[in-house]
Amino acid sequence: MQPLRRLLLSIGESRDPDRIERLPGLSNRNFRVVLGQDEYIVRLASRDVDRLGISRQVEAEALRLAYDAGLGPDVVRYVLPEGDLITRPIPARPFSERPETYREVETLRSIVRVVRRVHELPPLRHAFDPFAQIRESLRRAAEFNVPLPTGSERVLLRVDEIEAARGPLKPPYLALCHNDLFAGNLLDAHPIRLVDWEFAGMGDVFFDLATLLVSCDEASPLPEEQRHAILCEYFGDETPTHRRRLDDMVLVVQLHVVAWGLTHHMLGTPEHGWEGFTYLGFATDLLTELLARL
Numbered sequence: 018m019q020p021l022r023r024l025l026l027s028i029g030e031s032r033d034p035d036r037i038e039r040l041p042g043l044s045n046r047n048f049r050v051v052l053g054q055d056e057y058i059v060r061l062a063s064r065d066v067d068r069l070g071i072s073r074q075v076e077a078e079a080l081r082l083a084y085d086a087g088l089g090p091d092v093v094r095y096v097l098p099e100g101d102l103i104t105r106p107i108p109a110r111p112f113s114e115r116p117e118t119y120r121e122v123e124t125l126r127s128i129v130r131v132v133r134r135v136h137e138l139p140p141l142r143h144a145f146d147p148f149a150q151i152r153e154s155l156r157r158a159a160e161f162n163v164p165l166p167t168g169s170e171r172v173l174l175r176v177d178e179i180e181a182a183r184g185p186l187k188p189p190y191l192a193l194c195h196n197d198l199f200a201g202n203l204l205d206a207h208p209i210r211l212v213d214w215e216f217a218g219m220g221d222v223f224f225d226l227a228t229l230l231v232s233c234d235e236a237s238p239l240p241e242e243q244r245h246a247i248l249c250e251y252f253g254d255e256t257p258t259h260r261r262r263l264d265d266m267v268l269v270v271q272l273h274v275v276a277w278g279l280t281h282h283m284l285g286t287p288e289h290g291w292e293g294f295t296y297l298g299f300a301t302d303l304l305t306e307l308l309a310r311l
Contacts, residue, residue, distance in 0.1 A: 020061050020101070021037070021048060021050070021059055021061060024059060024061070024094065024096070024101050024103060025050065025052075025057075025059070025103075027094055027096070028093055028094050028103060030052055030055075030057075032052045032053065033052075034050050034051060034052050035051045035052060035053065036049075036050070036051040037049070037050055037051075038050075038051075040058070041113075041201060042060075042289060043281075043288075043289060043290050043294075044063045044281055044286055044289070045060050045061065045062050045063050045215075046060070046061040046289065047059070047060050047061075048060075048061075049106065056105070056106050057093060057103050057104070057105065057106070058090070058103070058104045058105070058106050059101075059102070059103050060100075060101060060102040060103075060104075061101055062099055062100035062101050062102065062215075063281075063286055064099070065284050066100065066215070068280050068284060069150070069216075069277060069280055069281075070145060070146065070147075070149070070150050070216070070218075071215050071216060072143045072218065073097055073098055073099070073100040073215075074097060074098075074143075075141050075142070075143040075217060075218055076095075076100065076214050076215045076217055077092075077095045077097060078141055079138075079141060079193070079214045079217035079218075080092050080095065080214050082138045082139060082141075082193075083135070083138070083211065083214060086134065086138060087208065087210075088131065088134060088135060088138075088210060088211055089210060089211055089212065089214060090104035090105060090106075090107055090210070090212055091104060091105040092104050093105060100215070104212075107204050107206055107210050107212070108206070109204040109205050109206035109207075109210065110204070110205055111200060111201045111202070111203060111204055111205070112124075112200040112201075112203045112204075112205055112232070112233070113199070113200035113201040113203075113233065115205060116200065116233045118205070119200055119203075119232065119233055120233070120239060120243065122242060122243060122246045125229065125239075125243055125246055125247060125250070126246055126247075126250040127209060128198075128203060128209055128229060129226070129229070129246075129247055129250040129251050130250065131208065131209045131211065132195070132198065132225050132226070132229070132251070133251055135192075135193065135194065135195050135211070135225070136192035136193065136194065136222050136225070137192070138192075138193045139193070140192075140193055140219055141193055141217070141218065141219060142219075143217075143218040143219060144218055144219050144220070145194060145196050145216060145217070145218035145219065145220035145224075146220070147196075147220075147224060147269050147270070147272075147273040147276075148176055148179075148180050148269065150273060150276045150277075150280075151172070151173075151176055151269070151272045151273060151275070151276045152173060152176065153276075154275070154276035154277075154279045154280050154283075155169065155170075155172070155173060155276070155279070157279075157280075157283055158279050158283065161283060163279065163282065163283065163297065164297075164301070165301060165304065166301060166304055166305045166308055168308055169304060169308065171308065171311055172272055172304070172307065172308065172311065175268065175311060176269065176272065179265040179266075179268070179269060182261075182265065183221075183262065183265070186220075186221055189222070190221055190222050190223065191219060191220070191221065191222075192219070192220070192222050193217065193218070193219060193220075194217070194218065194219070194220040194221070194222060194224060194225045195211055195214060195216070195217055195225055196216035196217060196218060196220055196224060196225065196228075197213055197214075197215070197216040197228070198211070198225055198228040198229055198232060199228065199231075199232050199233075200232045200233045201213075203232070221266065222251075223262045223263055223266040224266055224269065224270060226247055226248075226251060226263055226266070227263055227266035227267045227269070227270045228270050229247060230243065230244060230247070230263075230267055230270075231267060231270055231271060231274075235271055235274050235303055236271070236303055236306050238267050244260070244263060244264075247263070248260065248263060268307065271303065271307055272304075272307065274300075274303060275300045275303050275304045275307070276300075277300075278296045278297065278299045278300030278303070279296070279297070279300045281296040282295070282296040282297040282300065
């Protein structure tokens with residue numbers, strides 16, 4: 018707990034915590050810390066995140082923009098370059114604890130309205146490129162003889178096809194995106210708030226929209242009704258082009274999750290998940306399911 022106590026000392030908190038509660042988190046270590054009447058959410062960040070396409074400087078800037086817009090948490094302390102973070106808690110539960118509510122069409126429409134506000138934030142000088150991350154993670158996995166399912170190279174052909182069909186990314190489809198809109202990062206507050214901005218950067222708005230379809234289950238995207246609702250809420254209607262881009266990007270989001278798991282495995286990131294969780298097992302199980310559908 019020494020890193021946590023040093024971080025609290027940096028904001029002048031020399032009191033012994035009344036309570037330290039470990040919070041969910043697969044790569045970073047997250048805690049709820051209670052000191053008398055004060056309460057903080059503390060993140061001890063994982064290192065070497067540049068391999069994941071993360072910029073801590075950009076995350077700090079995105080958090081500031083998000084808070085000013087009423088979209089994100091109140092930051093008490095952000096430590097650069099490490100990325101350790103203290104925020105004030107938001108009194109709301111994540112949608113990961115309420116998956117049935119999340120899947121309701123009206124809930125999704127409300128979330129999409131918040132996502133559109135994210136995409137209207139000022140641009141930042143950092144590109145989020147899931148295609149490059151997928152290619153690099155599979156290249157490095159092959160280089161280091163990481164055991165992958167048979168036929169894994171086929172995903173690269175599909176990734177190339179999707180990127181070529183999309184073409185150069187330009188506004189309005191190029192915007193500041195959150196890029197990690199999984200249900201644990203979506204808080205059922207009024208209004209809905211977003212946490213965990215470490216993947217923030219300029220990217221494809223369809224990546225954020227597609228993530229909403231796998232937000233509660235990376236392997237099982239939401240069905241037709243929810244896809245239609247997301248597109249209609251964001252664009253006003255559903256066009257064949259928008260539908261194709263959304264469907265294509267669902268696979269890119271899923272493969273980016275695979276890349277995330279493989280990269281953490283190769284970095285040797287401590288595994289803080291559920292019992293039996295490993296980054297490699299998580300990544301290869303999902304990759305096996307995706308390959309069966311290609």
